[in-house]
Amino acid sequence: MVSAQDILRKEIIKKDSNDIFSQAVNLFDTTDAIIVTDHDKYQGMLLKRSLMEPTITLQTKLHTLLTHPPKLTPTTSLEEIACAMVENNIYTLPVLDKDTLLGIVTADDVIKKLTEQTLGMQPIKTVMCTTPLSVSPEETIGKVLHMFRQQHIQYLPIVDHTTVVGAITLSTLVKNILRGPSKIEGRDNFESEKRQKLDLPVKTIMQEQPLLLSPETSIKDVHSKMHQFELPGVLIGKENHLHGIVTHKEFLVPFAGFGKEETIAIQFHHRNSKVQGFDKEQAVELLRAEFLKNYEKFLVVGYLHVSLEQHKEIKQGLFRVVCEMKLSGKPGVFYATQEGYGPQQAMRNSYLAIEHQINKTKKT
Incomplete structure (x- = not known):
């Protein structure tokens, strides 16, 4: 093994x-x-x-x-x-x-080994994310940066109406916003220059004509291209029309055991460990028992991403916590940002907000 x-x-x-x-x-x-x-x-x-x-x-x-x-x-x-x-x-x-x-x-390295197995020859459409986020080329770099922060992504397609015209990576943002062409070292000048860049349209720094592979391309070949061009993801589509996206996550999920016992994978942001009272195992139990079990048939398969941020205010010995949730499944993507005192209350308020969105979707 x-x-x-x-x-x-x-x-x-x-x-x-x-x-x-x-x-x-x-x-x-x-x-x-x-x-x-x-x-x-x-x-x-x-x-x-x-x-x-x-x-x-x-x-x-x-x-x-x-x-x-x-x-x-x-x-x-x-x-x-x-x-x-x-x-x-x-x-x-x-x-x-x-x-x-x-x-x-x-x-x-993990994906390279895993795709040597039989699954590596299946078409990429079997694992790709079919509801990718995207922005227009006129969107500001600041808005794109906010999306990268909030949605925890590393690769974003740029779409003009229905046509893929570019893509942007986390590396591009780091290079252009945090360093850029100038040699300014002072803190005030650094912050001023960074703010100016955030108002520019994303088309000024996007990669034009990004790699776009057919949904029929094998999982192994898509990863090979991704590795060859040192990309954090690959866009999937035909004739410049976006069908989906694949990143490290999509490659790994089929091998990670998700879909065998649970259809919804739960992801926790790395900063959650800094929140007082947060326990990962308890959080998983809470979310599965009180929330996800009710919607597994509706969602079919997907991910729940949970991000918690602790603030200074305290009530009855518990810190105020802001919880951001992103739930993706076959019907689409649902977002919620709610707060509460302590991580459990914050998570409950967020999943209740998502439940409301799901129920509205079911009625339409």
Whole structure:
């Protein structure tokens, strides 16, 4: 059985936890994740998407941006790795032997191994997301940045009416917004220049004529193209009309065990661990028992993404928590942002808002 030790990458990029943002940003030209250490002891990871946080400055210390993804062992199976990546929406994971960092495993390496199996020859239409988000070429970069933050995406098609005219990646946003062509180093100038860029239309930085593959292309061949061109996703369609999109998540879900016992995969944002009182197992039990079990037949198959953010206000010993939920299934995508005191109340308020949307959809 193939496990983490068989696809381990020992060449890793590391930074010290006390380094500042300006010392790390250029490293993301060649990686999606950086290992952060304190005196060579593993502390966590800095993900490229963390650079989208609105409060970040050139002087931000890396330890304030840390993500703590699941830790793999050398014997973790490919299926378990796929499950951990999908559930946490993190596609580079550390491999440790007790407290010793051995290296990392990336989604590309997992997918390459998994698609050597029979499923790799099936058409990509069997796993692609058929309800992709998109924006017009005139949409502002600021709005696109907001979508990347809120929807936790890395690849977005640009559509003019019904025609695909471009695409934009998280890497492009990082390059153009956080660094761009200027050499300005002052904090005030950095913030001013960043604000100016956010008002520009996305067509000024989008990739024109993005790769668009047929829905009949095999899963293995689509991933091969994605890897060849170093893309975070691939658009699927015909004659410049978008049919769907595939990213690391869509490749991994069939191998992660979803669809066998549960039809809806639950994903939690990496920052949820910072919310007081949040327990992942309890959250899964709550969401499945009180919410998802009622809509599995309606949704058929899909994902529920949950993101929690804790605020300073306290009531009866519980912090105010804002919960963002995104539920995708065959009928479409449903969004809700609600708040409550404590993570359980915030999640309940959000899924009740989504239930209202689902019931309205059923009536139409």
